[in-house]
Amino acid sequence: xxxxxxxxxxxxxxxxxxxxxxxxxxxxxxxxxxxxxxxxxxxxxxxxxxxxxxxxxxxxxxxxxxxxxxxxxxxxxxxxxxxxxxxxxxxxxxxxxxxxxxxxxxxxxxxxxxxxxxxxxxxxxxxxxxxxxxxxxxxxxxxxxxxxxxxxxxxxxxxxxxxxxxxxxxxxxxxxxxxxxxxxxxxxxxxxxxxxxxxxxxxxxxxxxxxxxxxxxxxxxxxxxxxxxxxxxxxxxxxxxxxxxxxxxxxxxxxxxxxxxxxxxxxxxxxxxxxxxxxxxxxxxxxxxxxxxxxxxxxxxxxxxxxxxxxxxxxxxxxxxxxxxxxxxxxxxxxxxxxxxxxxxxxxxxxxxxxxxxxxxxxxxxxxxxxxxxxxxxxxxxxxxxxxxxxxxxxxxxxxxxxxxxxxxxxxxxxxxxxxxxxxxxxxxxxxxxxxxxxxxxxxxxxxxxxxxxxxxxxxxxxxxxxxxxxxxxxxxxxxxxxxxxxxxxxxxxxxxxxxxxxxxxxxxxxxxxxxxxxxxxxxxxxxxxxxxxxxxxxxxxxx
Amino acid sequence: xxxxxxxxxxxxxxxxxxxxxxxxxxxxxxxxxxxxxxxxxxxxxxxxxxxxxxxxxxxxxxxxxxxxxxxxxxxxxxxxxxxxxxxxxxxxxxxxxx
Numbered sequence: 333x334x335x336x337x338x339x340x341x342x343x344x345x346x347x348x349x350x351x352x353x354x355x356x357x358x359x360x361x362x363x364x365x366x367x368x369x370x371x372x373x374x375x376x377x378x379x380x381x382x383x384x385x386x387x388x389x390x391x392x393x394x395x396x397x398x399x400x401x402x403x404x405x406x407x408x409x410x411x412x413x414x415x416x417x418x419x420x421x422x423x424x425x426x427x428x429x430x431x432x433x434x435x436x437x438x439x440x441x442x443x444x445x446x447x448x449x450x451x452x453x454x455x456x457x458x459x460x461x462x463x464x465x466x467x468x469x470x471x472x473x474x475x476x477x478x479x480x481x482x483x484x485x486x487x488x489x490x491x492x493x494x495x496x497x498x499x500x501x502x503x504x505x506x507x508x509x510x511x512x513x514x515x516x517x518x519x520x521x522x523x524x525x526x527x528x529x530x531x532x533x534x535x536x537x538x539x540x541x542x543x544x545x546x547x548x549x550x551x552x553x554x555x556x557x558x559x560x561x562x563x564x565x566x567x568x569x570x571x572x573x574x575x576x577x578x579x580x581x582x583x584x585x586x587x588x589x590x591x592x593x594x595x596x597x598x599x600x601x602x603x604x605x606x607x608x609x610x611x612x613x614x615x616x617x618x619x620x621x622x623x624x625x626x627x628x629x630x631x632x633x634x635x636x637x638x639x640x641x642x643x644x645x646x647x648x649x650x651x652x653x654x655x656x657x658x659x660x661x662x663x664x665x666x667x668x669x670x671x672x673x674x675x676x677x678x679x680x681x682x683x684x685x686x687x688x689x690x691x692x693x694x695x696x697x698x699x700x701x702x703x704x705x706x707x708x709x710x711x712x713x714x715x716x717x718x719x720x721x722x723x724x725x726x727x728x729x730x731x732x733x734x735x736x737x738x739x740x741x742x743x744x745x746x747x748x749x750x751x752x753x754x755x756x757x758x759x760x761x762x763x764x765x766x767x768x769x770x771x772x773x774x775x776x777x778x779x780x781x782x783x784x785x786x787x788x789x790x791x792x793x794x795x796x797x798x799x800x801x802x803x804x805x806x807x808x809x810x811x812x813x814x815x816x817x818x819x820x821x822x823x824x825x826x827x828x829x830x831x832x833x834x835x836x837x838x839x840x841x842x843x844x845x846x847x848x849x850x851x852x853x854x855x856x857x858x859x860x861x862x863x864x865x866x867x868x869x870x871x872x873x874x875x876x
Numbered sequence: 877x878x879x880x881x882x883x884x885x886x887x888x889x890x891x892x893x894x895x896x897x898x899x900x901x902x903x904x905x906x907x908x909x910x911x912x913x914x915x916x917x918x919x920x921x922x923x924x925x926x927x928x929x930x931x932x933x934x935x936x937x938x939x940x941x942x943x944x945x946x947x948x949x950x951x952x953x954x955x956x957x958x959x960x961x962x963x964x965x966x967x968x969x970x971x972x973x974x
Contacts, residue, residue, distance in 0.1 A: 359886060361923045379926065381950050383888035412960060427960075429887045674956055745946060746954035754949075756956045806944050834974075 333394050333697065334479050334624045336444045343487065344441045347448060351375045352434035359430065374454075376447025377433055380749050384428040387450040388440060392460035392478040392502070393421030393700040400687035400698055402443040404680040410436050415683065416747075417668060417676040419740060419789055420499070421459050421700040422450060426747055448486065453494045455485035455566075459501045461509045462701040465625060466663045466709040468655045471523045474504035476622040477531070477558060481519075483621075484559050484613070491566055495573035496581035498566070499538075511702060511818035513537045513546045514794060516583045517565055524552060531558050535565055535595070536587030539788035543824050544584040547592040549599060557603075560612045564603035568595065627658075628695035628710055634660025635714050647773075648720050648731040653711075660713055664694075666706040666723060667730040667738065671767040672760050675741040676704030685726050693719050703740055705733070736771075736778040736845070737763040740791050744784030744801060745808070751784035753801025753808035754834075758782055761838045766845075775845055778858045779817075794818035796859045797841060798825040810837035814844065814870055815862045826867060829875055840874055847873045877907040879940055880915055881947070882928035890950045891925060898924060901962065902951040903939045941972065948973045 336344070351371070358368040372378075376387040388403070395403075403423055407415045410432045411425040418424055428436065440446055449456055458478045465473040481500060485491065491498070501510045504521035512518035518534035530552040537546025553561045569583045572590075587595045636659060640646040653662040666686060669675050678686070686706055690698045693715045694708035701707055711719060723729040732738045739762060742748065744755030759782055766772045781795035785802075792798030798813035809831040816825030832840050845858070847870050852861045862870070879902070880893035891898040893915060895906035908915055912930035919925045932943040942948050952973050953961030963969045 359923075365920075365927055379883060379888060381946070382890060382953060383883070427888075431886050745949055746956050749946075751946075754955065760956065808945065 333396060333475075334391070334621065341441070341444070344444075344446045344448070347375070347446065348434060348437045348441050351437060355430060355434050370452070372433075373451040374448070375433070375437065376450035377428070377430075378451060380426065381745075381747055383426065384430055384433065385747070386425045386428045386433065386436060386447055387418070388423050388425075388445060388447050389450050389457040390422050390445075390700050391482050392458055392464065392475050393462050393702070394464075394475065395698045395700065396696050397687035397691040397698070399443045399445055400683050400690070402439060402445070404683035404687070406436055406439060407680040407683065409439075414677055414679045416674075416743065417678065417700050417704050417706070419702050419704065419742070419791055420457060421462070421702055422457055423700070424743075426743075451497075452492075453496050453498075454492050455488065455494075455498045455500065458482045458485070459499070459510055459515075459702060461503045461505065462699040462707050463509060463654060463663050463709060464504070464699075465627070466656050466661075467505055467507075467509075468657045469507055470503075470505040470657075472504050472521055472529060473625050474502045474521050476618060476625050477504075477519070477521060477555070478502040479621050479624075480559065480613070480618055481562060484562070491570065494566070494570055495575045496578070496583075498569075498583065500562075506820055508818070508820040508822070511791065511794060513822045514539055514543075514791075514818055515546065517562065518546050519558075519562075521555075522552065529555050531555060531561070533561060533565065535599075536584040536592070538582055538584045539791060539793045540582065541579060541786045541788075542582075542584065543788070543793040544588060545822050545824065546584070547587070549592060549596040555618070556615050557607070557612060560606050561599075561603055563611055564599045564606055567602050567606075568598045572598075628697075630658040630661060630710070631712065634658070634712050636660050638713050638716060642717070644724075644729075644731075645717055645720050648724075648729060649716060651731040651735070652733045653716065656710065658710070661710055662713060662716070664708045664711045664716065664719060665701070665733045666708065666728050667732055668705050668728075669732055669738050669763065670727055670730050671737060672764045674756050675739055675759050678706075682726055682728060685722065685728070689719060689722055703738065705738070732772060734777045734779060735773070736766050736775050736780055736797075736841075738779070739763060740779075740781040740795075742783050742785075742790035744782075744790075748784060748789075750787055751801070752786075752803035753784050753810065755782040755784040755790055755799075755801060758799060758801070758810065758834065758837055761835075762841055765838055765842060769842075771845065771849075775848070776857055778845070780841070781816075791818060792816070793824050794822075795825055796857070796862070797844065799837060799841075800827075802831065804831070808834055810834070812837065812840050812844070812874070814867065815859065817859060821859075823863075828867065828871055843873050844870050877933050877935065877940060878909045878912055878930045879905045879933045879942065880908045880912050880919075880928055880930050881905075881950070882916075882920075882925035885923055885926045888926075892951075893919070893925075893928075902942065905933070905940050907940075945973065
């Protein structure tokens with residue numbers, strides 16, 4: 333994985349000291365909250381329901397064990413012994429003291445981490461495929477390109493005050509595991525018929541109050557022009573994106589209002605101009621970055637045999653491991669979704685265990701999934717039983733990847749000042765309900781996503797089943813949505829009808845799964861059945 | 877009744893105006909009807925509170941209960957982690973929030 337050079341380290345260290353001074357001045361009353369707020373947000377420090385919240389960037393979700401240990405230490409030393417992994421592959425701490433914030437940033441800097449650009453109207457943490465570098469179906473590891481874009485976008489003076497926040501995802505396979513087309517810019521590294529690599533640009537996607545799927549505006553940008561093309565996309569947005577209305581300021585609105593064709597024309601015009609300016613970094617820089625992402629030394633003769641005599645272990649293997657490009661290896665998913673648990677939360681002890689297991693079994697690498705789980709990307713099949721045993725003993729062995737129990741849930745009204753309703757208790761009750769009925773396995777792949785407000789941090793628009801919490805005259809109410817997907821078969825979910833209370837929504841989810849069980853044909857997922865039979869049978873069952 | 881609330885500048889903790897000081901316990905909160913703006917300005921200037929604002933509340937069994945669920949969650953702590961709330965030993969405290 334990428335290692336800071338002296339420039340990277342100097343930039344991050346300088347930022348820590350700058351923030352230390354800003355925080356000191358705030359505490360001494362030399363800065364008002366109005367003056368201080370944009371400064372703290374530039375360093376990932378929010379003020380949430382119960383305390384300050386710090387969001388730490390995990391570039392494209394990649395961590396090593398040293399970094400995961402540091403995150404655990406921060407949880408113990410400065411927070412309340414846990415952290416929350418988010419849908420943008422980051423981690424958040426919920427109980428931070430302003431007095432400690434600069435010290436935390438200093439501790440992060442020691443392990444090449446920071447919280448820069450995890451808030452504010454700038455280019456946020458670049459996300460990617462959590463199986464990058466391991467996936468059997470990728471044309472190339474997308475992370476060097478994500479890293480190049482991270483370096484380009486860090487402290488970019490032209491893009492520090494965009495009309496609104498800006499999120500970029502980079503993938504390199506036809507299977508989309510990063511919700512690529514629901515980002516402001518989604519980039520897919522592709523290979524043309526001549527075997528050359530290029531980048532397909534999808535621009536203007538997003539969730540939030542106005543969900544949109546990004547259209548492809550260029551299906552093959554040569555990789556030695558990747559940054560220039562991204563810059564052209566941003567420039568047009570920065571120039572014409574609406575600053576008069578926060579709710580219409582995202583690039584998706586600009587692309588929608590201009591039309592994809594006109595937006596593309598303007599981008600191409602700007603691109604031609606920028607090519608004359610020579611803004612592209614030297615290709616050698618990309619080559620330098622790429623050296624940090626070379627494959628680990630996989631054993632050429634690693635065994636593919638797995639002893640499946642323990643049925644619990646066999647179930648976990650079937651459910652939570654994914655094909656790897658190297659023979660004898662898999663990527664193993666550590667579920668942070670125990671039945672009745674809080675999606676995405678991990679205690680400091682669990683973080684340390686995952687770090688140690690990564691060191692022992694996965695070439696010292698971990699990944700954060702946008703679905704709020706953790707991946708050990710390179711595990712020998714021969715080590716799987718030992719790995720699973722250690723995970724299971726620590727409550728991390730839930731065999732539920734992509735099932736109805738593997739729920740994405742935003743922090744909701746339990747933590748978030750923007751939320752209208754609680755998300756986490758609904759997720760807990762649903763996972764408990766399905767675990768009790770024993771239907772989880774028979775329902776197969778069923779992606780359920782819950783947001784506590786219209787900002788959609790819980791990706792409810794993209795759930796096979798989505799739930800949106802709303803405030804109805806001071807009472808929590810939950811709308812049910814069906815038919816969304818964030819994957820390569822991307823689609824936006826539709827609302828079934830009137831909402832439900834906290835208990836009714838759990839019953840409603842069970843009801844729609846019953847319709848699926850009744851109507852499904854061989855091999856159909858919930859989403860497939862919904863797409864075939866449409867909304868009406870589900871509405872009939874829900875509302876009569 | 878109206879309550880004045882905000883966050884402690886140093887710690888970020890949720891705090892409530894008692895009439896003479898700030899408390900982390902909503903039970904200590906005083907009715908500030910009519911004086912909320914002046915108190916908020918004065919206390920913010922004194923750096924004792926961050927971003928104060930007034931909310932509606934009602935008296936319930938002798939103690940103030942914020943009218944909106946969001947403020948009740950703020951007053952208690954996350955409903956899904958009773959151990960992190962201000963009343964970790966009270967098994968029925970969730971009913972006060974919901």
